[in-house]
Structures are given as C-alpha cells and as structure tokens.
Amino acid sequence: MDIEREVTLTVNGTRYTRVVSVRKLLCEFLRDDLDLTGTHVGCEHGVCGSCTILVEGHTARSCLMMAVQADGTEITTIEGLAKDGRLHPIQEAFWEEHGLQCGFCTSGLLLTVHEFLSDRRDPSEQNIREALAGNICRCTGYQNIVKAVAKADRLWER
Amino acid sequence: MRPAPFEYAVAADVDQAIGLLGQFGDEAKVLAGGQSLVPMLNFRLVRPRYLIDIGRIKGLDFVSLVDGGLHIGALTRQRTVERSDLVRDVCPLLAEAIKHVGHQQTRNRGTIGGSLAHADPAAELPAVVTALDARLRLKSIAGERVLQAREFFQGSLTTALRPNELLVAVEIPSWPIGTGSAFCEYSRRQGDFAIVGAAAVMQREANGRVARLGIALIGAGDRPFDATSIATDWLIGQIPDEANCKAAAEEIGASVEPDSDIHAPADYRKHLATVLAGRALLCAAQRAVIPGRERGNGH
Numbered sequence: 001m002d003i004e005r006e007v008t009l010t011v012n013g014t015r016y017t018r019v020v021s022v023r024k025l026l027c028e029f030l031r032d033d034l035d036l037t038g039t040h041v042g043c044e045h046g047v048c049g050s051c052t053i054l055v056e057g058h059t060a061r062s063c064l065m066m067a068v069q070a071d072g073t074e075i076t077t078i079e080g081l082a083k084d085g086r087l088h089p090i091q092e093a094f095w096e097e098h099g100l101q102c103g104f105c106t107s108g109l110l111l112t113v114h115e116f117l118s119d120r121r122d123p124s125e126q127n128i129r130e131a132l133a134g135n136i137c138r139c140t141g142y143q144n145i146v147k148a149v150a151k152a153d154r155l156w157e158r
Numbered sequence: 159m160r161p162a163p164f165e166y167a168v169a170a171d172v173d174q175a176i177g178l179l180g181q182f183g184d185e186a187k188v189l190a191g192g193q194s195l196v197p198m199l200n201f202r203l204v205r206p207r208y209l210i211d212i213g214r215i216k217g218l219d220f221v222s223l224v225d226g227g228l229h230i231g232a233l234t235r236q237r238t239v240e241r242s243d244l245v246r247d248v249c250p251l252l253a254e255a256i257k258h259v260g261h262q263q264t265r266n267r268g269t270i271g272g273s274l275a276h277a278d279p280a281a282e283l284p285a286v287v288t289a290l291d292a293r294l295r296l297k298s299i300a301g302e303r304v305l306q307a308r309e310f311f312q313g314s315l316t317t318a319l320r321p322n323e324l325l326v327a328v329e330i331p332s333w334p335i336g337t338g339s340a341f342c343e344y345s346r347r348q349g350d351f352a353i354v355g356a357a358a359v360m361q362r363e364a365n366g367r368v369a370r371l372g373i374a375l376i377g378a379g380d381r382p383f384d385a386t387s388i389a390t391d392w393l394i395g396q397i398p399d400e401a402n403c404k405a406a407a408e409e410i411g412a413s414v415e416p417d418s419d420i421h422a423p424a425d426y427r428k429h430l431a432t433v434l435a436g437r438a439l440l441c442a443a444q445r446a447v448i449p450g451r452e453r454g455n456g457h
Contacts, residue, residue: 134349
C-alpha cells in the first residue's frame with residue numbers, strides 16, 4: 001500500500017516521470033505538476049465535461065481519474081491540438097462560428113468534438129447535439145457550438 | 159487534493175485483488191473505471207482507508223458467447239459493450255440500454271462491473287441484468303459465489319457483495335434469437351441519470367403467445383424493481399396487445415414505491431413507471447419475431 005507512486009506518461013508527445021500523491025486527480029496533475037492549465041476543472045464530479053482530455057485517443061474526464069491510473073498512458077490535452085503554431089481545424093471552426101463566449105468549457109468541448117468527428121463524416125444536427133450532451137456551456141452558447149461542429153466536419157481533412 | 163487520504167495498491171491479477179480484499183476488505187474500496195467511485199471520493203462521500211485498483215488486471219475484460227448467453231467480464235468497458243457486434247446480436251436489450259449510461263466520455267472508462275457493484279437505483283445496467291435474469295459471479299479467498307441479479311441488489315448503493323468479495327463477471331442466460339426487448343427511459347438530458355426507466359424482454363411462441371418475459375424498472379425505488387412476476391400474471395400464455403400490456407403496466411405503476419427527490423415527486427415517478435413499463439412491454443412484444451412468421455423484427 002502506497003501514499004505516493006512514480007508515474008510515467010506521455011502528454012502531447014512529451015514523456016514525463018513524476019512522483020505523485022496517490023490521491024491526486026489527473027486534472028490536478030496536468031495543471032499543477034505539468035503546468036498544462038488549458039484543462040479546466042468545473043464540477044469536479046464528471047458532469048460538466050470541462051476537464052475532458054484524450055487518454056489513448058479516447059475522451060475521458062480528467063477529474064474522474066487519479067493520476068496514478070494514467071501511469072503508462074498517452075494523453076492529449078488542449079495544448080496538444082494546435083500543431084506548429086496552426087490551429088486545429090476544429091479550433092478554426094469554433095473561431096469562425098463564434099463557438100465560444102467565456103471559453104471555460106471550450107477545451108473540453110474541442111476534445112469531445114475531436115473524438116466525435118474522428119470516426120464519422122457529415123453528422124446530423126441531432127447527432128451533434130447528442131455528442132455535446134456531456135459538455136455544459138454556462139454561457140449557453142450551444143447554437144454557435146453546433147454550427148462550429150458542422151463547420152469543423154467540413155474543414156477537417158481526415 | 160479532493161479525496162480524503164487513502165493508501166493505494168494496484169492488483170496485478172484477481173488472486174492478488176481478492177488477497178488484498180481479504181486483508182483490508184472492511185476498510186477498502188475497489189477502483190475499476192472510477193466513474194462512480196471517484197465523484198464520491200472527490201466529495202468525500204466515501205473515505206476508504208484503502209483503495210485497491212483492479213484496472214490493470216488482464217483477463218477480466220471479455221465478452222463471450224456461452225451456451226447461447228453472454229458472459230461479460232467485470233472490467234469490460236461500457237464503450238466496448240456498446241460497440242460489440244456480439245452484444246448487439248445476442249443481447250440487444252443491453253446494447254440499447256448501454257447508450258443511456260452516462261456519456262461517451264464516461265463510457266470510455268466506466269466498466270460493466272463497476273456500474274453493477276455501485277448499484278445506483280437510477281442506473282440502467284442493474285435493471286437490465288435483473289430483467290434478463292442474469293447471474294453475478296463473486297470471488298473471494300473463500301471461493302466463488304454466484305447470485306441471481308435480484309438477490310444481488312439490496313438497496314440504494316447496497317449489494318450482497320461481502321467486504322472480501324470481488325465481482326468478476328455477469329452471466330446473462332440465453333434468450334432465443336427472436337426474443338424481443340426494449341429499454342425506455344425518461345431523463346432530463348441525453349446521458350443524465352434516468353428519472354424512471356424500464357427494461358423489458360419477451361419471448362413468444364409460434365402461436366404468438368408469450369412464453370417467457372422479464373421486466374425491471376429504475377428510479378422507482380431503492381433498487382431495480384423486478385416486475386417480472388406482475389407482468390407474468392398478465393401476459394404469460396396471452397397474445398400481447400396494447401390492452402394487456404397496459405393492464406400489466408398499471409399494476410406495476412401501482413406497486414412501485416419511489417421516493418420524492420429534487421428531480422421528481424413520487425407520484426410523478428409512479429406515473430412514469432406505468433407509462434414506461436407499458437411502452438417497454440408493448441415494444442418488446444412487437445420486436446419479438448414469432449417463430450415461423452415473417453412479420454416482426456428483432457432489431
């Protein structure tokens with residue numbers, strides 16, 4: 001039984017090894033230990049979707065994982081989406097369609113949309129709205145977010 | 159730091175996990191996908207002294223066809239079940255219900271066993287395995303026990319699992335191809351916990367009469383409400399139709415004893431139980447392929 005453990009994981013292509021408290025959440029580890037503060041923490045119980053990241057390419061709530069559970073995994077956070085100073089097409093689409101207001105929920109939304117669009121083309125508006133159901137925007141800007149997802153589907157060559 | 163202090167161990171295999179549970183079970187919690195446990199840790203609603211992480215155990219993640227039924231390992235991710243062709247073909251009720259379990263972000267991590275062992279009275283999977291008359295396989299250093307789903311769920315967040323036991327698999331019996339099933343729930347948003355839901359499965363004979371059925375409700379009490387015996391009285395040996403499904407549903411609605419809470423008052427839940435039980439029974443009946451007839455469709 002341990003109260004601290006060493007973890008090694010890859011975040012946005014960079015390998016990190018750190019000793020962490022076993023009760024540190026993955027979102028806290030990313031923000032406090034790795035200074036990757038683009039992952040936002042809202043509700044802290046898996047309801048709001050702000051802290052969504054990709055673990056092994058699949059979305060996960062980083063407030064519902066202990067950092068020790070991520071040992072050995074490959075993670076993408078919002079900081080890993082833009083490449084070489086160019087926004088990802090999903091980010092481009094959110095910008096063009098004004099798919100954000102305060103921006104707090106945006107990083108989680110972008111990664112949710114990344115998984116949603118990565119294996120489908122031409123989703124219906126109904127599909128888009130269902131895919132976004134796990135991400136809460138308290139500026140209530142859903143209309144433009146839905147438009148942004150439809151645009152991202154067209155912009156993203158995949 | 160959100161969770162209260164605990165000590166943590168990773169179990170490499172089932173033997174190690176049940177060894178640790180044998181040693182620390184009274185003060186330990188098992189961590190699998192963490193999608194139900196970690197929120198409770200974050201709010202300090204649970205403060206276990208020890209956390210036993212079973213998430214890295216190999217061989218507890220499987221979906222297999224056994225004697226026409228399905229055996230599903232406790233660590234199988236909900237998303238794996240959602241995408242499984244085998245589950246869709248052999249157990250369409252589970253395939254339909256799993257889409258209502260949380261959101262994709264939580265189904266990617268959440269496990270079948272975790273949801274069952276957590277036993278939230280509004281969760282979908284406990285009702286599904288109750289309706290299907292499934293068994294749960296529990297393991298401890300003392301040996302194995304197999305319990306029927308209806309014995310396993312004992313109250314809100316309470317199961318028959320002993321402190322030293324690990325849920326290792328759920329075993330869904332064979333329901334012949336052509337059996338109809340339906341899962342209906344009402345929730346405020348896609349992916350939210352259900353206010354009330356109903357899972358129904360129905361097998362019909364060549365003459366169209368009901369041979370066997372199962373139905374269970376969620377959000378209508380402190381555990382899945384097994385309404386199989388009520389529906390059996392109304393429907394076994396009958397040709398199911400709107401009238402007799404509705405009659406069964408009305409008795410089910412009158413029998414459930416839900417509590418009022420912030421989401422819905424008890425009388426509204428009773429109303430929903432009646433409506434959704436009726437809808438699930440009739441839909442299951444319509445989906446059942448009657449042997450030797452062309453009409454009807456499985457899924």
